[in-house]
Amino acid sequence: MKSKTQIYLAPFQGITTYTYREVYTRYFDGVDKLFTPFFTGIQKPNSLAKRAFEFNFIKQNNVEVVPQMLSKDAVELTKFANFCDKKGFKEVNWNLGCPYPRVANKKRGSGMLPYPDMVGEILGQVMPNTSIKFSIKCRLGYFSENEILDLLKVYNSFDISELTIHARLGKQLYKGEVNHEAFKKALSLSNIPVVYNGDVFSKSDFNAFNLQLAEINTWMIGRGLLVDPFLPMKIKGLLKLSLEEQSDVIYKFITDLYLAYRKKNSNRLQSIGGVKELWGSLAYSFGEPQRVFSKIKKTSSFDDYEEVVASVFKEFSWLGSDAGLYKKKLNKE
Ligand SMILES: Cc1cc2nc3c(=O)[nH]c(=O)nc-3n(C[C@H](O)[C@H](O)[C@H](O)COP(=O)(O)O)c2cc1C
Known part of the structure; x- marks a missing residue:
């Protein structure tokens, strides 16, 4: 039998802000973890100043918060992870999914997915120097869904706490279909607990995906939840309102x-x-x-x-x- 469904709030730069997360979790149940939109450039002086207060809240209305970082600099990632550890967070997340050209063209976010050696080198420098749980959010690849196969060899060789896969390619941005076949192949090769992300817009989408992806019990939901804030409660059968x-x-x-x-x-x-x-x-x-x-x-x-x-x-x-x-x-x- 499947274990209990877990639902994570996907991060959205400019939308799922500290304020949104605070008010959202006051009104709605059903979300088990909150991911912050990515932090970046933390090495630069004052870069964290605008959002520094966020690091004082390891939970919001009793829901765990996971700070996310976008970087290809191992020193910066280590510094961020250890800073969050000191603040009391249980986990940090590395963004390998952002598809926007100004990010991806610099081999950051999903732009790093075609370079598994680079991912391995960075993890090799970060992982021995931090003890906080380190999770990754990525896509199936940037150009091709075969990229995830080489990436998994790298991910599997480190103590990654959880792997969220948005079942699309970076080059698709948010267009086209999610690829469940490629996702299932990745799932079968992962030694890391996998979280599904992509295109859960309604309870009926969830039911269909849940049948197709029998091994998945943790779901990260983004746009569907922004459209209908009750969606996690609907999925979990917690909603009794007309x-x-x-x-x-x-x-x-x-x-x-x-x-x-x-x-x-x-x-x-x-x-x-x-x-x-x-x-x-x-x-x-x-x-x-x-x-x-x-x-x-x-x-x-x-x-x-x-x-x-x-x-x-x-x-x-x-x-x-x-x-x-x-x-x-x-x-x-
Ligand atoms: C405007 C916008 C901002 C986003 N910001 C982030 C971000 O900061 N970090 C991240 O990992 N993903 C970000 N995403 C991707 C979403 O978290 C999510 O992975 C994507 O929307 C697919 O999930 P969904 O189909 O449930 O929406 C963003 C997406 C959009 C459209």
Whole structure:
């Protein structure tokens, strides 16, 4: 029998901020670990200053936080891991998945996946010099899903605590299909506990993937959870609310998030920017998502934003992820 389903919140630069994680975990159950968006350039003076306070929270509302680092510098990675260890974190995560050209072209993130020797060299320098749990988040490869086969030989030779694989290639960015066959091959070759990531947008996606990937019981979920914050509870069978009641909770959640951003940004107008980023996904849980988002996007003052949000909850019904509107949008792209 499968053991209990575990769900991790995927990191999103600019969206799953400290503030988002704090408000999210206050409202919703079902997430077992929170990954921070990546930290980078920690060697530079003051580079951590803006986000330094985050290191004071090893848990948020009792959910474990895992700081993530993007780097190809073994000294920097070791320093980051040991710094997090000292702060009391149980685990750090190395980002080998970021696909953006300005990252990947410099052999960072998923850009390092075609170079298993380089990955091995870095791990060879980091692992003996740190004792905190060290996990990796990667893709199947950058150019080809064969890359993961050589990478696994490297990963398996180190004490990596967990390996999250986004079942896509770096060159795909976020487009095209996830490749479950290649993922399953990787899973069969891994000595490390593997976490599945990619395209779980609804409870029915989860059910289908769960059948295909019988050995997986830990899932990292990103966009599906941004679209429908109840998704982990739906997957775990923890949600007993009607759609109308869900809509009320979502309204409270998004309002609290907005107020938390205002507080954090000393009431500067940029606070709306933080919630608008999330609305880009959240809108797809409402009927007529494009209309919802275009209304929100246009707002340019606090009063305007508050009025438009109130009208959205009055005029458009909250449908949640079961309506599949986000997937429809992706299929059209
Ligand atoms: C705007 C954006 C920002 C992201 N930031 C990060 C990041 O900081 N670290 C990371 O490991 N992945 C990052 N990701 C990737 C997601 O964590 C996740 O792996 C990806 O969306 C696939 O999962 P999903 O299909 O459940 O969304 C980002 C993705 C997007 C679209």
